Amino acid sequence: MTLSVEEFRRLPLVASVPSIQPADGRNLVNMPLIVFTDGRPQQLATTVLGVAVIVRATPTQFSWEFGDGTAPLVTSDPGASYPDHTVSHPYPREGTYIVQLTTTWRGEFQVAGSSVWQPVDGTATTVSDPFTVTVEEAVPRLVSRP
Template identity: 45%
Template sequence: MLLTDWSRPVGGTGRWQRGGSSCRPTTTTAEQPLVLPTITVADVRRVGLPPSTAGLQPAGGDVVLNVPVNVYVQSAQVTRDVQVLGFPVTIRATPESFTWTFGDGGSLGPTTDPGAPYPAMSTTHTYTRPGTYPVTLTTTYSAEFSVAGLPFEPVDGTVDVASPTATLTAHAGTTVLTR
């Protein structure tokens, strides 16, 4: 509502003159706080995270009994930009640990060591019985989110993402020296 302040000239006689104006609300209301969205681990699952790439050496799916198989992960931080309740939200997910299952009852992890290609050999598994085995890798991600460019906040919980299963066949072999 626009309120106008009118005043009389000095001495109280004469014409009215405008003295000034100001804007004032007709009612007083409490200001509503701005509510920003919060991202949960279920939201991160819905947005989707990529599986890590599993590396197996020797390549090709055939391994020799009692010789370590080198396993390693190629994985990186993932960023997803989404809209939530009209706000721009950035979700940042970081691989925290890796769990391998080798199909023969053996497993490795969870471990924070992603391993590396040969000659690193820091993450290995040795088959002791001939057979064909499914090898699975599960990556555990932690996540954080930022609403409208504000500082990142952590998401409670973690998200596990399974990579496609690889198959290895373990063969008995004989060592032969050649020249």
């Protein structure tokens, strides 16, 4: 028995949910916007040719589009929150930007009652809902102390 890539792509995979820091979506020019998501696999139950199977979808690639004209940041790292962050993007100028995450998933399936996982040939992708980031410039000012 096999699970085709077409069947894998038809499964209701949940798109990765992007998280950012600062969490309010307001960032400063030239400061890194920290991005991360959950890198855990999803498991789904389905039926193939009348046989119950469990499908495990594991994220293998994360492609962050930052909306500023730069090439997408493509990584196998789901990232992490501050202070352990590993994925970030600085914006060189003020503006409002639309950010979106595309996740590539590798699939495996297991016939119900079996302990053997078999690979799915090919991958599936999901795309997160886009969200907005506002980048502002902070102007330092010298002030006298009383």
